[in-house]
Amino acid sequence: xxxxxxxxxxxxxxxxxxxxxxTVSGASISSSSYYCAWIRQPPGKGLEWIGTIYYSGSTxxxxxxxxxVTISLExxxxxxxxxxxxxxxxxxxxxxxxxxxxxxxxxxxxFWGQGTLVTVSS
Amino acid sequence: DIVMTQSPLSLPVTPGExxxxxxxxxxxxxxxxxxxxxxxxxQKPGQSPQLLIYLGSNRASGVxxxxxxxxxxxxxxxxxxxxxAEDVGVYYCMHSLRTLFTFGPGxxxxx
Numbered sequence: 001x002x003x004x005x006x007x008x009x010x011x012x013x014x015x016x017x018x019x020x021x022x023t024v025s026g027a028s029i030s031s032s033s034y035y036c037a038w039i040r041q042p043p044g045k046g047l048e049w050i051g052t053i054y055y056s057g058s059t060x061x062x063x064x065x066x067x068x069v070t071i072s073l074e075x076x077x078x079x080x081x082x083x084x085x086x087x088x089x090x091x092x093x094x095x096x097x098x099x100x101x102x103x104x105x106x107x108x109x110x111f112w113g114q115g116t117l118v119t120v121s122s
Numbered sequence: 123d124i125v126m127t128q129s130p131l132s133l134p135v136t137p138g139e140x141x142x143x144x145x146x147x148x149x150x151x152x153x154x155x156x157x158x159x160x161x162x163x164x165q166k167p168g169q170s171p172q173l174l175i176y177l178g179s180n181r182a183s184g185v186x187x188x189x190x191x192x193x194x195x196x197x198x199x200x201x202x203x204x205x206x207a208e209d210v211g212v213y214y215c216m217h218s219l220r221t222l223f224t225f226g227p228g229x230x231x232x233x
């Protein structure tokens with residue numbers, strides 16, 4: 001059973017870089033058993049997938065965000081991180097990290113952090 | 123890109139009665155391994171989303187058996203056999219085919 005916790009600044013200035021970290025406990029995310037993702041939810045709106053990283057380090061991003069997003073693993077700390085550059089007010093959202101079991105197939109994002117609100121404002 | 127649609131977008135329900143939500147994808151979600159890469163999530167008010175169903179029809183751990191998922195290819199359905207008050211929230215389908223994920227717009231379920 002994994003527990004996930006997002007951390008990072010709650011306020012970011014326009015044009016700057018949003019940086020968040022997800023700390024995982026309960027298992028090693030470097031295991032081939034897991035995949036990790038970032039999802040965001042603007043206030044009052046639906047869920048938007050940002051990107052996914054696998055134990056191998058392979059990453060896949062939402063095409064609408066791909067030019068601005070980087071997701072990486074820090075296996076020594078059992079963390080994965082999100083960087084979103086050149087932010088605007090449209091990037092204001094609750095950001096969730098999530099993880100799931102990757103077996104012969106992806107078995108859904110079964111573990112979620114509590115979410116962290118990031119506001120983009122000067 | 124695969125586009126996900128859901129219907130209805132709002133669903134009033136009555137406790138004890140069944141409920142059903144439809145999810146459609148613009149392309150088949152059937153993988154060559156025989157699995158449909160379609161998951162269902164419920165976001166209860168003020169909470170993080172939680173996984174209900176994965177690979178189209180498999181209940182996640184701890185999910186009550188009143189929830190069931192069915193369908194294949196491009197058409198999927200989430201059914202609640204008997205709605206309980208705790209089932210209110212927004213239900214999302216999400217595909218995870220071809221390494222890119224997309225959520226549906228969500229269906230708000232209220233009593």
